[in-house]
Amino acid sequence: MSEDDRRGFGARLEIVAIGEELLGGETVDTNAAWLGRTLKGAGLRVVRRATVGDDVAAIRAAVREALTRVSVVLCTGGLGPTRDDVTLDAVAGLAGVRLEESETLVRELQRRFAARGLTMPEINRRQARVPAGATVFPNPRGTAPGLAIAVGDGQVLLLPGVPQEMRAITEASVLPFLQRQWPASVRPETRVLRTTGIAESSLAERVEDVVATLTDLEVAFLPGYEGVDVRLTSWGGATDALDAAVAALASRLERWLYTVGLESLEEVVAAELVRRGRRLVVAESCTGGLLAKRLTDLPGSSRYLLAGWVAYVNRAKELFLAVPPSLLADHGAVSEQAVRAMAEGGLRFPDADYAVAITGVAGPSGGTVEKPVGTVWIAVAGAGQTVARRLLLPGDRAEIRDRSAQAALHLLLRQLRREGRGHDHAQ
Ligand code: AMP
Ligand code: MG
16 A cells, blocks of 8 residues: 555545646636635545646646546646647547547537627637547536546546636546545545744744654645745544644644634734734834734724824824933934834823734834834834834845734733733743
């Protein structure tokens, strides 16, 4: 038994995406992504993808090679009525079968055109050609049907490239067809641990020994610049093992973990504020309202967000947040003193329990030797204290702003959780 079979990965297939426009980058291959996701949800595992142009030899080589590894190959693209669409000819040639015009399909095509008051152009007859012995999957959204063609011991499934048509045929016919081939295939179960404020490599080091014990689970580290998601997948219905793994990883990642699930950081923060009945104000400089935007993207945000200021120039920090001009003159607008004063000034707003402040150098200009681009101060005032952190962020202006808002939300979440545990844990 192969390693894959032992782990319940019996239902393996490969995708060959066909089209010059995919190679040239004019079209992004969303079909393969959608197929991977959809098939995985049905317990069918895509183990490799290839992309080739509209070229008979290239298509044949890719399909033939895939069939040396798996018994089912899914092709998309190149089924149009024009001469540049050669997928069908390529695969029929590989199967050693002739293409025959299907009377039924011709009538079906004529009917489709007639329904729109049109006469079928002769070239559409190309799309009514079916290899002898093939299974035809009707196309509810267009003219090219899907096909399943036997090639040696394997099966090659052809789907049109137009995403809506490919999806419709897959859902209506291909999934049931594949599930008949692998009736016992298990559906994967997934847990996602979402973290922020820790680099992928540090995170991996921290959980290395735990991960080494998770031999029956698939573990993926998915970094983005707002954080790293750790995705655990079980293909064997091992729910207990999955939950135990989540608990083991969570205890290592507590400080950085904001959810086990798919919520965004702002959703988690919002839920925490609502649960505790706390209300927030935000005072932003370099993020220009991004934090307020993220918090107000959520419906019902007036339950926890009272106000926000974009205090961009010094005068705004003085007028909106009562930051003393002398403080700004002495320490600068990007300083621990300034960010604390901004947060504490914001907290004076009626009924505010917490205030978050952000001030920094988002660049590309404005950096100095002491305060290079990416220097950002964040602060959270509330529950009787103010905590401030300096960040040195990489990336361009947009990335620095996004990371700043993310770090501020994270600091707020930590303060909220700390409030719940009492102050003895304050560092
Ligand atoms: P075709 O079936 O090759 O004639 O493709 C028709 C149209 O579908 C193309 O013009 C592309 O815009 C689109 N298409 C083809 N392949 C893909 C793919 N893999 N992902 C997304 N769109 C595609
Ligand atoms: Mg094409």
